[in-house]
Amino acid sequence: MSTSPHILVIDDEPQILRAMRTILTEKKFQVTVANRGEEGLTLAAANPPDLVILDLGLPDIDGFEVCARLREWTQIPIIVLSVRDSERDKVAALDKGADDYLTKPFGIEELLARVRVALRHSAQLQGGKETVIKAGELIIDLPRHVIKRGSAEVKLTATEFKLLAYLAANTGRVLTHQSILIHVWGPADADHTEYLRVYMRQLRRKLEVDPERPQYILTEPGVGYRFMADE
Amino acid sequence: MHRLSPSSRFILGYILGFITFAITTIILYLLRGVLDTPLIALLFLLPVGINTAFWGLGPGILTAFSAFLGFNYFFIQPYYTLTVHHSRDLIVLIVFLIVAVVISQLVARAQAGLASATAREREATKLYELSTSLAGVQDDQAIVRIVAAEAIQTFKAERVEVTVTPAEAQKWQLILPVDAAPLTRKPEWTIPLQTARGILGEIRLWRGESTPTLEPIEERLLRTFASQGAMALERAWLTQTETRAKVLEESDHLKSALLSSVSHELRSPLATIKASITSLRSGNVQWKSSAREDLLATVDDETDHLNRLVGNLLDMSRIESGALKPQRQWNLLAEIIGGVISRIRKATEQHQLDLDVPEDLPLVPVDYVQMEQVFDNLISNSLKYAPPNTTIHISARKQNDTTLGVTVRNQGPPVPQEHLDRIFDKFYRVTAADRVTGTGLGLSICKGIIEAHGGRIWAENLPDGFAFNFTLPLNLDGAPPPTLPVESETI
Numbered sequence: 001m002s003t004s005p006h007i008l009v010i011d012d013e014p015q016i017l018r019a020m021r022t023i024l025t026e027k028k029f030q031v032t033v034a035n036r037g038e039e040g041l042t043l044a045a046a047n048p049p050d051l052v053i054l055d056l057g058l059p060d061i062d063g064f065e066v067c068a069r070l071r072e073w074t075q076i077p078i079i080v081l082s083v084r085d086s087e088r089d090k091v092a093a094l095d096k097g098a099d100d101y102l103t104k105p106f107g108i109e110e111l112l113a114r115v116r117v118a119l120r121h122s123a124q125l126q127g128g129k130e131t132v133i134k135a136g137e138l139i140i141d142l143p144r145h146v147i148k149r150g151s152a153e154v155k156l157t158a159t160e161f162k163l164l165a166y167l168a169a170n171t172g173r174v175l176t177h178q179s180i181l182i183h184v185w186g187p188a189d190a191d192h193t194e195y196l197r198v199y200m201r202q203l204r205r206k207l208e209v210d211p212e213r214p215q216y217i218l219t220e221p222g223v224g225y226r227f228m229a230d231e
Numbered sequence: 232m233h234r235l236s237p238s239s240r241f242i243l244g245y246i247l248g249f250i251t252f253a254i255t256t257i258i259l260y261l262l263r264g265v266l267d268t269p270l271i272a273l274l275f276l277l278p279v280g281i282n283t284a285f286w287g288l289g290p291g292i293l294t295a296f297s298a299f300l301g302f303n304y305f306f307i308q309p310y311y312t313l314t315v316h317h318s319r320d321l322i323v324l325i326v327f328l329i330v331a332v333v334i335s336q337l338v339a340r341a342q343a344g345l346a347s348a349t350a351r352e353r354e355a356t357k358l359y360e361l362s363t364s365l366a367g368v369q370d371d372q373a374i375v376r377i378v379a380a381e382a383i384q385t386f387k388a389e390r391v392e393v394t395v396t397p398a399e400a401q402k403w404q405l406i407l408p409v410d411a412a413p414l415t416r417k418p419e420w421t422i423p424l425q426t427a428r429g430i431l432g433e434i435r436l437w438r439g440e441s442t443p444t445l446e447p448i449e450e451r452l453l454r455t456f457a458s459q460g461a462m463a464l465e466r467a468w469l470t471q472t473e474t475r476a477k478v479l480e481e482s483d484h485l486k487s488a489l490l491s492s493v494s495h496e497l498r499s500p501l502a503t504i505k506a507s508i509t510s511l512r513s514g515n516v517q518w519k520s521s522a523r524e525d526l527l528a529t530v531d532d533e534t535d536h537l538n539r540l541v542g543n544l545l546d547m548s549r550i551e552s553g554a555l556k557p558q559r560q561w562n563l564l565a566e567i568i569g570g571v572i573s574r575i576r577k578a579t580e581q582h583q584l585d586l587d588v589p590e591d592l593p594l595v596p597v598d599y600v601q602m603e604q605v606f607d608n609l610i611s612n613s614l615k616y617a618p619p620n621t622t623i624h625i626s627a628r629k630q631n632d633t634t635l636g637v638t639v640r641n642q643g644p645p646v647p648q649e650h651l652d653r654i655f656d657k658f659y660r661v662t663a664a665d666r667v668t669g670t671g672l673g674l675s676i677c678k679g680i681i682e683a684h685g686g687r688i689w690a691e692n693l694p695d696g697f698a699f700n701f702t703l704p705l706n707l708d709g710a711p712p713p714t715l716p717v718e719s720e721t722i
Contacts, residue, residue: 159718160718222598
């Protein structure tokens with residue numbers, strides 16, 4: 001990227017805006033802030049940002065609507081901020097087109113990691129997809145259907161491969177239960193989270209160093225899963 | 232005899248009275264040669280006394296006159312006439328008549344006195360029974376049921392209806408016998424349930440077609456029933472009001488306990504954060520990079536701590552208001568526990584964690600996020616109390632087809648037996664509050680979550696430590712845990 005990425009932060013709390021502006025500017029991002037949903041939408045239309053950080057609890061229009069209205073005309077990544085215990089809100093925002101979420105309070109490293117993932121993903125959507133994904137000692141070669149752990153090849157069932165392929169193609173991004181179930185099993189099985197639980201356990205057993213404390217396939221409690229690879 | 236109506240009892244009294252007299256006359260007639268006249272007169276007083284005692288004054292007087300005539304006819308010469316020859320016999324006859332009548336009246340009066348004493352005793356017994364059954368009953372429905380049942384039994388009524396009209400609630404009714412069809416005629420008796428404060432309702436009583444009336448004593452008894460019932464009702468309502476007031480007071484008390492606990496708990500991390508930040512900002516001191524790092528790490532930890540506190544408070548208020556509805560879905564316990572352990576890895580550095588969850592454990596229908604919370608709180612509690620370098624065991628077993636059992640066991644000190652149940656209470660601490668950090672809410676949140684899932688949680692002392700146990704149902708809406716088909720590896 002030739003110029004530094006432009007981030008629009010929409011949040012109604014002045015302290016958060018102040019901190020975000022300071023921190024993100026320090027990290028060489030261009031930052032625009034808005035404290036109302038409508039204002040954010042106007043700013044986004046006037047000067048399209050590379051990424052939007054959006055608080056779900058806004059005083060005028062709620063974050064879901066901002067998400068939906070942004071998605072009417074742009075695919076720029078949206079990271080939503082929400083509070084603990086609102087898994088439904090997070091899922092709803094993700095369904096409305098948000099790319100990722102962060103639970104307040106969050107560490108800035110976490111935020112920067114999410115921003116990097118989101119920016120890379122949108123760059124990939126414009127360019128070409130990575131087809132060979134490396135995560136620790138794992139090598140996932142999607143076109144050739146080959147998964148290696150170190151030098152040893154890992155045997156997967158057809159469903160396990162579909163599942164891993166979908167996760168790996170969205171490396172770093174959170175995927176909701178529903179979206180995984182629909183992509184891998186089909187819309188008829190969208191509610192069968194038990195499929196996910198069981199197949200994720202199988203995948204972890206084959207891929208993770210310690211399946212009880214996974215490093216690659218992370219559970220996002222109440223929301224979905226996230227595949228972590230080397231940056 | 233009790234089943235006879237008063238009129239047939241009245242007639243029967245006269246008939247039997249006369250028969251008694253006739254039998255006495257026959258016996259005395261047979262013994263006429265042996266007994267002299269004054270003795271016979273004396274013996275004739277017997278049926279008079281007996282008949283008055285058994286049948287009342289009327290039959291008694293009838294017997295007295297019959298005896299007078301029979302005595303004259305059969306035993307005073309000349310026999311078989313009602314004439315009297317000797318003036319002595321005339322005196323005997325007249326004295327006999329006077330004595331007989333006086334005796335019958337005296338006996339009758341004694342009899343009536345006895346009857347009213349018995350009735351009073353019966354009334355007193357009934358009232359005693361009623362007040363005993365009403366004593367301590369706080370439920371207005373139960374009070375009304377007792378009064379109605381006593382009334383129907385005491386007055387042998389066909390039907391009793393009690394209508395209650397509370398001041399602040401819907402009026403309601405209790406009818407005995409329960410399955411009786413409504414009667415078309417009006418009740419014979421309607422007595423208000425009255426206290427000094429006003430009318431609380433009424434008792435309506437259908438006595439029955441055959442004996443619609445109530446004796447004055449019975450009516451008085453029914454009125455006393457009504458006033459006893461009314462007083463019991465009033466007492467129950469007053470107690471309820473008092474209980475409500477007490478509950479409110481208690482919840483107020485809890486709220487202030489919460490506030491004081493919260494402000495204390497919130498202030499200590501804030502104090503640490505403030506101290507660290509102001510130290511770092513003050514220009515007077517040149518911090519070594521390690522000290523700087525230490526202070527910043529403290530701030531980081533304390534903000535996490537604060538975040539947990541706020542989360543706990545939110546959870547507790549949700550449990551209290553009944554808003555904690557688990558989103559139960561099929562989950563793997565190992566995944567939930569693994570997630571918690573990874574998340575709190577830093578806090579577990581000084582302890583060993585031993586996870587014992589069998590591979591073939593079925594899927595459990597739980598809310599993922601809430602179960603994470605349960606394990607987080609139980610493990611954190613164990614970390615807090617178990618000495619460093621000891622092991623915390625987490626194990627799960629299928630107890631039967633419908634129940635899963637989970638144990639979080641540590642090598643911490645035992646909890647005195649009397650505290651074991653209470654450690655799940657809000658703000659309850661076995662140790663002094665200032666020695667351990669936390670809100671005093673963690674375990675009560677666990678209890679709230681487990682119970683919302685239909686399980687049970689309890690704590691126990693072990694020979695070498697302490698354990699939290701809980702159960703979870705294995706069925707979701709009656710369905711057993713699903714099993715998935717095995718797929719072969721083709722890639």
